[in-house]
Amino acid sequence: MHVNTRMCLAIPVRVVELLEGASARVDMGGVQKDISLALVEDVKVGDYVILHVGYALQKLDRDEAEKTLALIAASGVQPA
Amino acid sequence: MRYIDEFRDGKAARALAQTIAREVDSSRRYHVMEFCGGHTHAISRYGITDLLPPNIRLIHGPGCPVCVLPIGRIDDAIALAVERHVILATYADCLRVPASKGLSLLKAKAKGADVRMVYSSADALKLARENPDRQVVFFAIGFETTTPPTAVAVLEAQRLGLGNFTVFCNHVLTPAAITHILESPEVREHGTVPLDAFIGPAHVSTVIGSRPYEHFAREYAKPVVIAGFEPLDVMQALLMIVRQLNEGRAEVENEFTRAVTRDGNLKAQALVAEVFELRKSFEWRGLREVPYSALKLKEKYRAFDAEARFEVKTKPVADHKHCECGAILRGLKRPWDCQLFGTVCTPENPMGSCMVSSEGACAAHYTYGRFRDAHRTADHAP
Numbered sequence: 251m252h253v254n255t256r257m258c259l260a261i262p263v264r265v266v267e268l269l270e271g272a273s274a275r276v277d278m279g280g281v282q283k284d285i286s287l288a289l290v291e292d293v294k295v296g297d298y299v300i301l302h303v304g305y306a307l308q309k310l311d312r313d314e315a316e317k318t319l320a321l322i323a324a325s326g327v328q329p330a
Numbered sequence: 331m332r333y334i335d336e337f338r339d340g341k342a343a344r345a346l347a348q349t350i351a352r353e354v355d356s357s358r359r360y361h362v363m364e365f366c367g368g369h370t371h372a373i374s375r376y377g378i379t380d381l382l383p384p385n386i387r388l389i390h391g392p393g394c395p396v397c398v399l400p401i402g403r404i405d406d407a408i409a410l411a412v413e414r415h416v417i418l419a420t421y422a423d424c425l426r427v428p429a430s431k432g433l434s435l436l437k438a439k440a441k442g443a444d445v446r447m448v449y450s451s452a453d454a455l456k457l458a459r460e461n462p463d464r465q466v467v468f469f470a471i472g473f474e475t476t477t478p479p480t481a482v483a484v485l486e487a488q489r490l491g492l493g494n495f496t497v498f499c500n501h502v503l504t505p506a507a508i509t510h511i512l513e514s515p516e517v518r519e520h521g522t523v524p525l526d527a528f529i530g531p532a533h534v535s536t537v538i539g540s541r542p543y544e545h546f547a548r549e550y551a552k553p554v555v556i557a558g559f560e561p562l563d564v565m566q567a568l569l570m571i572v573r574q575l576n577e578g579r580a581e582v583e584n585e586f587t588r589a590v591t592r593d594g595n596l597k598a599q600a601l602v603a604e605v606f607e608l609r610k611s612f613e614w615r616g617l618r619e620v621p622y623s624a625l626k627l628k629e630k631y632r633a634f635d636a637e638a639r640f641e642v643k644t645k646p647v648a649d650h651k652h653c654e655c656g657a658i659l660r661g662l663k664r665p666w667d668c669q670l671f672g673t674v675c676t677p678e679n680p681m682g683s684c685m686v687s688s689e690g691a692c693a694a695h696y697t698y699g700r701f702r703d704a705h706r707t708a709d710h711a712p
Contacts, residue, residue, distance in 0.1 A: 252632075291597060
């Protein structure tokens with residue numbers, strides 16, 4: 251997987267291990283990387299966070315993601 | 331749930347496209363600005379324009395930090411490396427931006443300047459710790475997403491008592507730029523640039539929340555729908571915008587609820603408020619001077635401010651006279667309206683800022699969209 255080195259793009263990554271000093275090891279499609287948790291709170295192993303320039307910017311909410319996917323599915327006219 | 335593939339499903343996208351096509355009012359046009367370069371990139375990469383009815387026009391906004399950074403500030407960064415012999419730590423995005431005298435940070439590096447690419451503000455801090463006898467300047471650019479990491483680095487430098495780490499701050503603010511666009515004569519007179527609604531930024535909004543956009547919906551009667559960066563997010567947001575405009579509503583709606591709340595990331599906001607304060611004015615490439623649109627370090631963090639330590643005095647620099655980046659950033663022109671586009675100006679040899687970053691309107695169109703040009707019809711004209 252391409253590991254993003256550009257500043258502006260941010261991606262969802264899964265936290266696989268909490269490390270010392272408000273940081274964590276994350277998995278991005280098989281590639282592991284250590285990132286800072288200085289900007290977020292209450293992150294647990296298994297959570298997905300948005301990774302941006304080495305920092306977790308926000309946690310992703312699974313329930314809300316499923317609601318959005320359901321909304322998208324309901325919005326679409328199924329092609330015949 | 332991996333939060334990526336689920337939002338890239340082609341079948342769901344085509345189904346959404348059918349709904350949009352069914353619901354648009356064929357007697358009107360829909361002019362929608364995606365403010366953020368992340369959306370510009372997604373729209374080009376996934377060919378979203380091709381899925382839309384011809385009366386929806388997407389206008390690429392100025393939300394690409396590399397694109398709006400004035401040349402004079404890149405010149406300053408080069409001068410810090412070349413004349414003041416600092417280690418200049420920069421995000422990769424800035425390396426190839428054309429500066430004055432045919433230079434760029436990359437070319438300056440090739441000529442011996444100590445320019446280092448970093449992935450994170452923490453890497454810049456590490457350079458300072460590893461090189462105690464050198465001055466390290468972090469070239470801080472970006473919108474509200476990169477600002478909190480810079481704040482963390484400044485506070486960490488203070489905690490460590492680092493005397494050789496400073497920040498050359500170029501952080502800019504999304505709401506100020508949206509206000510500037512809405513107040514511009516082209517938009518107010520509703521002649522040159524019709525603008526009906528905004529797709530609100532994804533990651534910027536994770537930090538600032540949806541609340542700051544409520545002003546635009548209320549005062550300017552423009553719908554704002556915050557959207558994630560995946561193709562289904564953008565399609566769903568466009569459907570929500572079409573429905574608002576059809577029903578005469580102008581509200582802030584949030585399609586990206588999996589990461590954006592009304593209040594945003596309060597911890598990040600508090601860190602930014604601790605370290606930075608507003609500049610009275612800041613030059614944006616393409617928008618010129620925009621009042622209260624950028625941040626600088628507070629006086630109490632002066633010891634970490636590169637502008638103070640190295641007495642940086644920025645000189646304004648005009649763009650290449652045929653470069654249309656300014657008009658493109660304001661939505662007045664599109665990449666193919668520029669005579670330099672794809673001829674002298676390419677991603678390998680960018681003349682203007684919109685070609686430098688992959689989020690720039692020109693680079694995105696060059697990479698993903700230019701092969702459609704042959705099929706473009708009058709329907710796509712503004």
